Amino acid sequence: xxxxxxxxxxxxxxxxxxxxxxxxxxxxxxxxxxxxxxxxxxxxxxxxxxxxxxxxxxxxxxxxxxxxxxxxxxxxxxxxxxxxxxxxxxxxxxxxxxxxxxxxxxxxxxxxxxxxxxxxxxxxxxxxxxxxxxxxxxxxxxxxxxxxxxxxxxxxxxxxxxxxxxxxxxxxxxxxxxxxxxxxxxxx
Amino acid sequence: xxxxxxxxxxxxxxxxxxxxxxxxxxxxxxxxxxxxxxxxxxxxxxxxxxxxxxxxxxxxxxxxxxxxxxxxxxxxxxxxxxxxxxxxxxxxxxxxxxxxxxxxxxxxxxxxxxxxxxxxxxxxxxxxxxxxxxxxxxxxxxxxxxxxxxxxxxxxxxxxxxxxxxxxxxxxxxxxxxxxxxxxxxxx
DNA sequence: AACTGTGAAATTATTCACAGCT
DNA sequence: AGCTGTGAATAATTTCACAGTT
Numbered sequence: 001x002x003x004x005x006x007x008x009x010x011x012x013x014x015x016x017x018x019x020x021x022x023x024x025x026x027x028x029x030x031x032x033x034x035x036x037x038x039x040x041x042x043x044x045x046x047x048x049x050x051x052x053x054x055x056x057x058x059x060x061x062x063x064x065x066x067x068x069x070x071x072x073x074x075x076x077x078x079x080x081x082x083x084x085x086x087x088x089x090x091x092x093x094x095x096x097x098x099x100x101x102x103x104x105x106x107x108x109x110x111x112x113x114x115x116x117x118x119x120x121x122x123x124x125x126x127x128x129x130x131x132x133x134x135x136x137x138x139x140x141x142x143x144x145x146x147x148x149x150x151x152x153x154x155x156x157x158x159x160x161x162x163x164x165x166x167x168x169x170x171x172x173x174x175x176x177x178x179x180x181x182x183x184x185x186x187x188x
Numbered sequence: 189x190x191x192x193x194x195x196x197x198x199x200x201x202x203x204x205x206x207x208x209x210x211x212x213x214x215x216x217x218x219x220x221x222x223x224x225x226x227x228x229x230x231x232x233x234x235x236x237x238x239x240x241x242x243x244x245x246x247x248x249x250x251x252x253x254x255x256x257x258x259x260x261x262x263x264x265x266x267x268x269x270x271x272x273x274x275x276x277x278x279x280x281x282x283x284x285x286x287x288x289x290x291x292x293x294x295x296x297x298x299x300x301x302x303x304x305x306x307x308x309x310x311x312x313x314x315x316x317x318x319x320x321x322x323x324x325x326x327x328x329x330x331x332x333x334x335x336x337x338x339x340x341x342x343x344x345x346x347x348x349x350x351x352x353x354x355x356x357x358x359x360x361x362x363x364x365x366x367x368x369x370x371x372x373x374x375x376x
Numbered sequence: 377a378a379c380t381g382t383g384a385a386a387t388t389a390t391t392c393a394c395a396g397c398t
Numbered sequence: 399a400g401c402t403g404t405g406a407a408t409a410a411t412t413t414c415a416c417a418g419t420t
Binding site for chain 4: 225226227238241242244245249251252253254255256257
């Protein structure tokens with residue numbers, strides 16, 4: 001699961017994160033165009049108005065007393081908080097059959113992921129291109145990721161090396177791993 | 189959302205329900221064949237062992253002190269608690285384009301739903317057959333549902349009548365409504 | 377007047393720790 | 399010895415209620 005961390009000034013309860021998606025959906029469906037009050041949003045979502053207000057203040061104060069929340073701004077803020085206002089750069093490790101399938105699959109893009117680098121350990125593959133990207137040596141991964149903002153990786157390596165790869169990713173500063181290897185991996 | 193109610197002896201916290209799915213998935217993936225302890229399941233799911241034990245006791249005591257939980261029994265119990273051990277009988281209201289699409293769509297069946305009755309308000313449709321079921325008059329719905337165990341309905345009626353249909357369903361004892369009408373409806 | 381933002385109270389959920397069973 | 403089931407303790411979350419802003 002992806003938990004977007006934006007303003008961890010105070011600790012955000014995880015049920016709050018889940019509700020933000022609900023608020024966002026309700027907002028998309030609502031006919032409101034200017035301001036919406038916590039009370040109205042409550043009616044739309046089935047949540048309590050006070051809870052909505054509290055949830056939102058974890059990320060700053062953007063309501064107008066007497067009027068409510070500006071719909072356009074609230075939408076934008078929620079998109080930003082939920083991390084759906086931009087694509088997520090990811091690296092893909094293991095350019096085998098599964099990896100290539102994912103690269104040619106449009107679903108990845110439509111879910112907001114953009115593959116920016118490819119890694120593999122097979123010397124025969126290193127240097128080749130796939131989907132417009134050159135396959136790099138996995139041993140250079142930490143170095144390559146040093147000055148990038150990439151925080152997410154997709155593992156499509158064989159089961160027996162997935163755990164090792166996961167360790168390297170954590171080492172390289174990756175915060176989220178989507179594991180397509182047919183095994184379970186453990187991270188701190 | 190569907191919350192299966194089996195043994196509401198004590199009130200079951202809703203996070204517990206969510207975790208039961210996790211336990212079930214972990215169990216399916218695990219290689220254990222005889223007994224599994226709360227400790228092992230904890231390692232597999234990332235939950236706390238004490239929490240797993242507490243979660244399970246809401247539905248009875250089925251662990252064996254000194255050994256753990258019998259994998260086969262635990263699986264079966266979880267399936268039963270989660271309501272995925274049998275199909276759910278549903279009725280479908282509104283045999284228009286959306287309704288017919290759903291009826292011919294295999295996804296409904298693969299998700300464990302079985303459509304048992306069809307209703308519509310259009311006199312031209314009443315009496316016709318669709319997917320092997322006769323279309324009944326919506327005004328007879330309450331009566332027709334009287335002696336059936338159906339607790340779920342799918343609404344595919346036009347937006348402007350969806351709310352009215354929902355009211356009738358609640359009246360007829362339906363506990364869960366899947367709304368495919370292009371509108372939002374409210375229920376108690 | 378209408379609404380937000382927020383401490384404080386109430387409620388709900390998690391974790392501990394241990395008695396008791398196999 | 400190893401593990402479950404569970405009250406009691408702790409922690410997290412929700413709700414109330416109201417001061418303060420527009």
